[in-house]
Amino acid sequence: MVEKVIEKIFISEWFSPVLIVLIWLFADRLTARVLSRVLESALNKFVFKNTDLTPIELATRQKRVNTLRKLAIDVLRVILFAVALLMFLDSLGINIMPALTGLGLAGLAISLAAQNLLRDFLNGFIAILEDHFAVGDVVTIAGRSGVVEKFTLRATYLKDLDGNHIIVPNGMIGEVINATKHWSQAQIKVGVSYHADIKKALAVMKEVAESLAKDFPEKILELTDVHGILEFEHSAIILRALIKTAPGEQWFVGREYRLRLKEAFDREGINIPFPQMDVWVKETPFSKDQKINA
Numbered sequence: 001m002v003e004k005v006i007e008k009i010f011i012s013e014w015f016s017p018v019l020i021v022l023i024w025l026f027a028d029r030l031t032a033r034v035l036s037r038v039l040e041s042a043l044n045k046f047v048f049k050n051t052d053l054t055p056i057e058l059a060t061r062q063k064r065v066n067t068l069r070k071l072a073i074d075v076l077r078v079i080l081f082a083v084a085l086l087m088f089l090d091s092l093g094i095n096i097m098p099a100l101t102g103l104g105l106a107g108l109a110i111s112l113a114a115q116n117l118l119r120d121f122l123n124g125f126i127a128i129l130e131d132h133f134a135v136g137d138v139v140t141i142a143g144r145s146g147v148v149e150k151f152t153l154r155a156t157y158l159k160d161l162d163g164n165h166i167i168v169p170n171g172m173i174g175e176v177i178n179a180t181k182h183w184s185q186a187q188i189k190v191g192v193s194y195h196a197d198i199k200k201a202l203a204v205m206k207e208v209a210e211s212l213a214k215d216f217p218e219k220i221l222e223l224t225d226v227h228g229i230l231e232f233e234h235s236a237i238i239l240r241a242l243i244k245t246a247p248g249e250q251w252f253v254g255r256e257y258r259l260r261l262k263e264a265f266d267r268e269g270i271n272i273p274f275p276q277m278d279v280w281v282k283e284t285p286f287s288k289d290q291k292i293n294a
Contacts, residue, residue: 016091024084031077059247062172063134065153070135071128074152117154119171124153132176138248140177141168180247183221186254188243190261191236193271198237201270205241208260212243212253219249235275 126132128151133139137148139158144166146158156165157175192201209224222244230238245253265272 017088020088020091027080039207063136067134116171120169121153123173138179140174177282184245184247184250186243186245187248188241188257189238191238193273196270204264204268208264212257217244219253236273
């Protein structure tokens with residue numbers, strides 16, 4: 001009889017902690033899966049309530065929704081873990097009130113010592129609140145450029161063209177250059193010979209841009225603004241075209257435009273010169289008394 005009572009007490013003491021752990025594991029998975037869908041549905045209804053948005057605006061807002069959803073889930077999972085940990089300690093008979101008081105004092109001391117960490121969280125919160133960038137944007141932060149692969153309140157994770165994984169603490173976020181925000185622009189500079197027909201070259205640039213816009217209407221937003229002479233260089237006259245594109249499409253449009261422009265210039269006989277230098281040799285006659293030693 002005594003053994004059964006002791007066994008029941010032992011089971012009851014360990015049943016609660018095990019149950020708390022199991023509930024936490026279940027809730028954590030539920031947060032990661034089900035809550036992800038719930039948040040996405042709620043954010044979509046809130047963000048996309050305006051049905052007059054353009055496809056580009058929809059894509060931009062979708063990136064922000066994905067970033068907000070991931071951030072909200074991460075924060076909720078951390079809170080859930082903290083609550084489960086306190087309940088687990090309480091179920092083991094550990095008085096958590098002194099622990100909470102100690103954590104408060106420790107938190108104050110840590111906050112004074114970890115000012116950089118607090119700055120990271122504050123800057124991260126401001127960046128997401130003001131929508132400086134979202135996951136999928138191409139940005140330059142703290143002198144490092146790349147695609148935003150992940151964003152947390154502590155750090156921003158970039159991947160550059162060389163495949164390098166870059167972690168930028170949010171406390172280092174100062175000036176942010178976002179190359180894929182709302183719309184982008186391809187800037188094309190080309191040099192032509194001083195003997196070329198400039199008006200003809202500008203007309204060819206305009207024609208190439210119009211044909212490109214017809215072939216890629218989803219990438220080019222507005223007709224190209226072909227400027228006149230931008231500057232004079234040593235061996236060429238520099239002309240420029242600006243093409244307004246969808247976010248992130250400026251690099252493709254720029255490459256395709258340069259290829260077509262080179263082919264069009266070749267057909268029209270417009271020369272793209274390479275750097276040249278004229279060397280003038282001035283001969284100085286030798287004096288009568290000067291001898292040349294062989």
